[in-house]
Amino acid sequence: xxxxxAIVAILALGCAVAQEADEPKCGVCQSGNDALCVTETSYYxxxxxxxxxxxxxxxxxxxCTNADSICVxxxxxxxxxxxxxxxxxxxxxxxxxxxxxxxxxxxxxxxGRCINGKxxxxxxxxxxxxxxxxxxxxxxxxxxxxCAADYFKKSPTCSEDVSYSTTTAAPATTISPADxxxxxxxESSGVTTLFFYAYADTSCKSAVYCQRNSLTSAxxxxxxxxxxxxxxxxxxxxxxxxxxxxASCPQ
Numbered sequence: 001x002x003x004x005x006a007i008v009a010i011l012a013l014g015c016a017v018a019q020e021a022d023e024p025k026c027g028v029c030q031s032g033n034d035a036l037c038v039t040e041t042s043y044y045x046x047x048x049x050x051x052x053x054x055x056x057x058x059x060x061x062x063x064c065t066n067a068d069s070i071c072v073x074x075x076x077x078x079x080x081x082x083x084x085x086x087x088x089x090x091x092x093x094x095x096x097x098x099x100x101x102x103x104x105x106x107x108x109x110x111x112g113r114c115i116n117g118k119x120x121x122x123x124x125x126x127x128x129x130x131x132x133x134x135x136x137x138x139x140x141x142x143x144x145x146x147c148a149a150d151y152f153k154k155s156p157t158c159s160e161d162v163s164y165s166t167t168t169a170a171p172a173t174t175i176s177p178a179d180x181x182x183x184x185x186x187e188s189s190g191v192t193t194l195f196f197y198a199y200a201d202t203s204c205k206s207a208v209y210c211q212r213n214s215l216t217s218a219x220x221x222x223x224x225x226x227x228x229x230x231x232x233x234x235x236x237x238x239x240x241x242x243x244x245x246x247a248s249c250p251q
Contacts, residue, residue, distance in 0.1 A: 024066040024084045025134075025157060027093025037064035037086035038096070043071075063088065093133070094158035095119065103142045105131035105157035111142045113209065113223050120239070121209050121223035133157040175200055175208065180222035184210035197225065197236040204249035207234040 029036045029046035036044045036051045043064045044051035058064060058071035065072045065083045077083055087093070097104050097114035104119065106112040111131050112119035125131055125143035132144045132154045142157075149155070175183075179200075187198035188210065195211040211221040227234050227241035235246040 023155070024086045025093045026087035027096035028158075030066055030086075032066055033068050033070055035064070035070045037093075040064060040085065040087045041071075101133075103133070105133045105142055107131065107158050108156045109143075115209075115239070121225045123223060130156045131158065175206070175224050177222065180208045180210075180224065181220050183208045184212075184220045184222055185218070188212075197234070197239060199234070199236060199250060200224070202250050204233050204245060207236060 024030055024032075024037075026037055029049050029051060031049075034046045036046050038044060038055060040063050041058045042055050043058070044055055045053050061073055061075070062071040063074045063077070063085050064070060064087055065077070065085060067080075067083050072080070072083060074085065077085055087096075093104075095104065095106050095112065097112070097117045097119060101114050103111045104114055106119065106122060108130055109125040111123050111125060113121040113123070128146055129143045130146055130149055131142050132149050133142050134157065135142065135144050135149070135152065135154060144154070183198050183200060187196070192215065194213070194215070195209070197207045197209055200206040200208050206224060206226040209223040209225055212219065225234060231241040231243050233242050233245050233249070234240075235242045235248060237246070237248050
C-alpha cells in the first residue's frame, strides 16, 4: 500500500530517476553472453540483438542465466550472487507468457493477454504509460505510468526497437469496447464457460475474447483477436489462427 501511495505522489509531483540498463530479462537477447533465455531451462543464441538457430536445452539440473557459460547448476546460484535465473518462477520477458501470468509485454506500450501460455490478444497502454511485465506490484497492471516506472528503476520489458509483429500474434483491429461487450452478451446465450471467443464479423478474420466472473454476470472483460496474413482466419473451436475459413464461421 505504501508503494501505491508513493506512485500517486510521484505522479502528482513529477520525477526523473535514471533507469537500470542491461537487466537480464526472459525472452530478450542479453548483451553480456549473447543468449536469449526462452524458458528456465532453454535458450537461443543471439547475434546483433536477434536470436538465431534452434532452441537449446540446458543439461538436467541446469538453468539459463546471464553467465558466459549460459547454463548454470540451479543449486549453485545462491553462491553466485551476480548470476540470475533469467526465466525463473515469476519472471517474464518481451512476448513471453510465464506460468500463471495474465499479461505480458509485446512492445514498449502494448500488452499481450496470456491464455494457456500463449498470447491471445493485444491491448494498447494509455498515453504516457510503458509496459513493464515485472513491476512487482500486485495491484498494478503491466501498463505503468512512466514516472512510476522511473521511481522503481524499471525500464520497459521490450526494448525501444521492438515492434509488435504478426509472427507471434496479430495486432488488435478497431472494435470499440462497447461493440465487444455487445458481441459477448449476444454470443453468451447457451455458453456454460466463464470465457470464450466469439466472431467479430462474418469474415472470421477477427474475434473477441470474452471473460466474466460468473455465468450470470453482465460485466465483461473483452479483448480483440486478429490473425496474420499467413493464417488469416480465427477458429473459435481450436482458439487458433488457421489458413482456411473454419466450418464454425457464420455464413
